[in-house]
Amino acid sequence: MNKIISRIKGMYDVLPDESWIWQRVERIAEETFQSYSYQQIRFPIVEETQLFHTTIGEATDVVEKEMFSFHSRKGLPLSLRPEGTAGCVRAVIQNNLCNRGLTQKLWYIGPMFRYEQPQKGRNRQFTQIGAEYFNVESAHADAELILMTARLWKNLGLPNIQLEINSLGTSQSRKAYREVLIAYFQTHAELLDEDAQKRLLTNPLRILDSKNPKMKPVIDTAPVLSDYLDEESKEHFQQLKSILDSCGVSYTINPKLVRGLDYYSKTVFEWITTDLGSQGTICGGGRYDGLVELQGGKPTPAVGFAMGVDRIVEIIKDLNLWQQSNESKTYVVVDKSVSMEFVYELSERIHEALPHLKLFMNQNPTSFKAQFKKADKMGAQFAIIVGEEEVKTGMITLKSLREKEIGQQSFEFTEFINYMNQQH
């Protein structure tokens, strides 16, 4: 026997006992987005590394230490995408989707890659579904986007998830706040932990997010971002809140919610669950008005989010929220004496006439007893019995496995088709 090569760390296989959950999540997401007039966009899994540096920010953990990077054969630095927004924005610019003030509502789904220490709800390859709304500056876009996510949770039937929102202000006001914050932390430098020291000059806002209890006092008395918001951002945030209020979407304002990617401005939000342990964010997003320009496009306001499909599937499994619908299957019980030519000729005629029927053909006929046992175990509704008698008469014998009073019936082929069509 050869050595078995196993899956690499942080990657996973989705097996049939679970894939139906993924499919249903994806289907519901697609339907929900379509109902808000979003269209799907697909873009590459591999991009130039520089795209992510520019978009996400040099000082972020994602680009500093979490990318799967390599070189093309010609030496160009490439990376597997660690998130979707960078590539989506690139595609929008390159294909002129937002020229002349055109708005775009786009959604995507696909694998993302981050080189992290895996744990529950955190894999190195993971699936995100995201949406981006381009070229609407007002908070109406932010609000609609958040309302759409709220509807998605409702459509998925997810309980216990809470919305947190915050405003980071325009890039100018954030810059001003940043200066104040750095100055504040510098005067209390002795209270900062090693991590915070490192971040002080690169990404001071993230210090606010620290869970280190020793730093809680310094953080609690730190200047608050909302005090430094410009009028425009305050107004924008106010509008968002008032729409959410009027639609009955409850939220908490978390002034320390800053998010780890540099491109956000004004609105940021997260949907959080307590059912997953420490990886509790199932969806996060916000506004990124400067990003399109940063990537070389024309100034284009935009807002978007991404959600972790892995985590949502995990919740559905852990809480046992969904039952697999027992789709009607029909098992073909074959007697050993019957030629396979006969069996396949028959089954192909059935497929032709009943394209939606799920037929399970026994390829390896054993005893009737064993075949019926198998049919029962896989939850088949019907068994079609093909034995010497059926070959002789050309009739189709159908047995209802779930309704005993119906029992076994014999049909001409066309009668059989009619009967099966009436079943659903």
Add this chain to the structure above:
RNA sequence: GCGGCCGUAGUUCAGUUGGUAGAGCCCAGGAUUGUGAUUCCUGUUGUCGCGGGUUCGAGCCCCGUCGGCCGCCCCA
């Protein structure tokens, strides 16, 4: 990247101070030859994650490695 716990049959797990590898479930076959549940009988299954070391002898002790889980961190 750091710290802790863990890895034994398809699966869930047990395995004593180091002394021949175990159970339930599942699976396969059978209980008057064309028919499912239950029950009963019979049976298969392992490089004990992998590699090295200590030992007369290692599933058990030591080292390394790979993988999983939990926390930090990060984020979806």
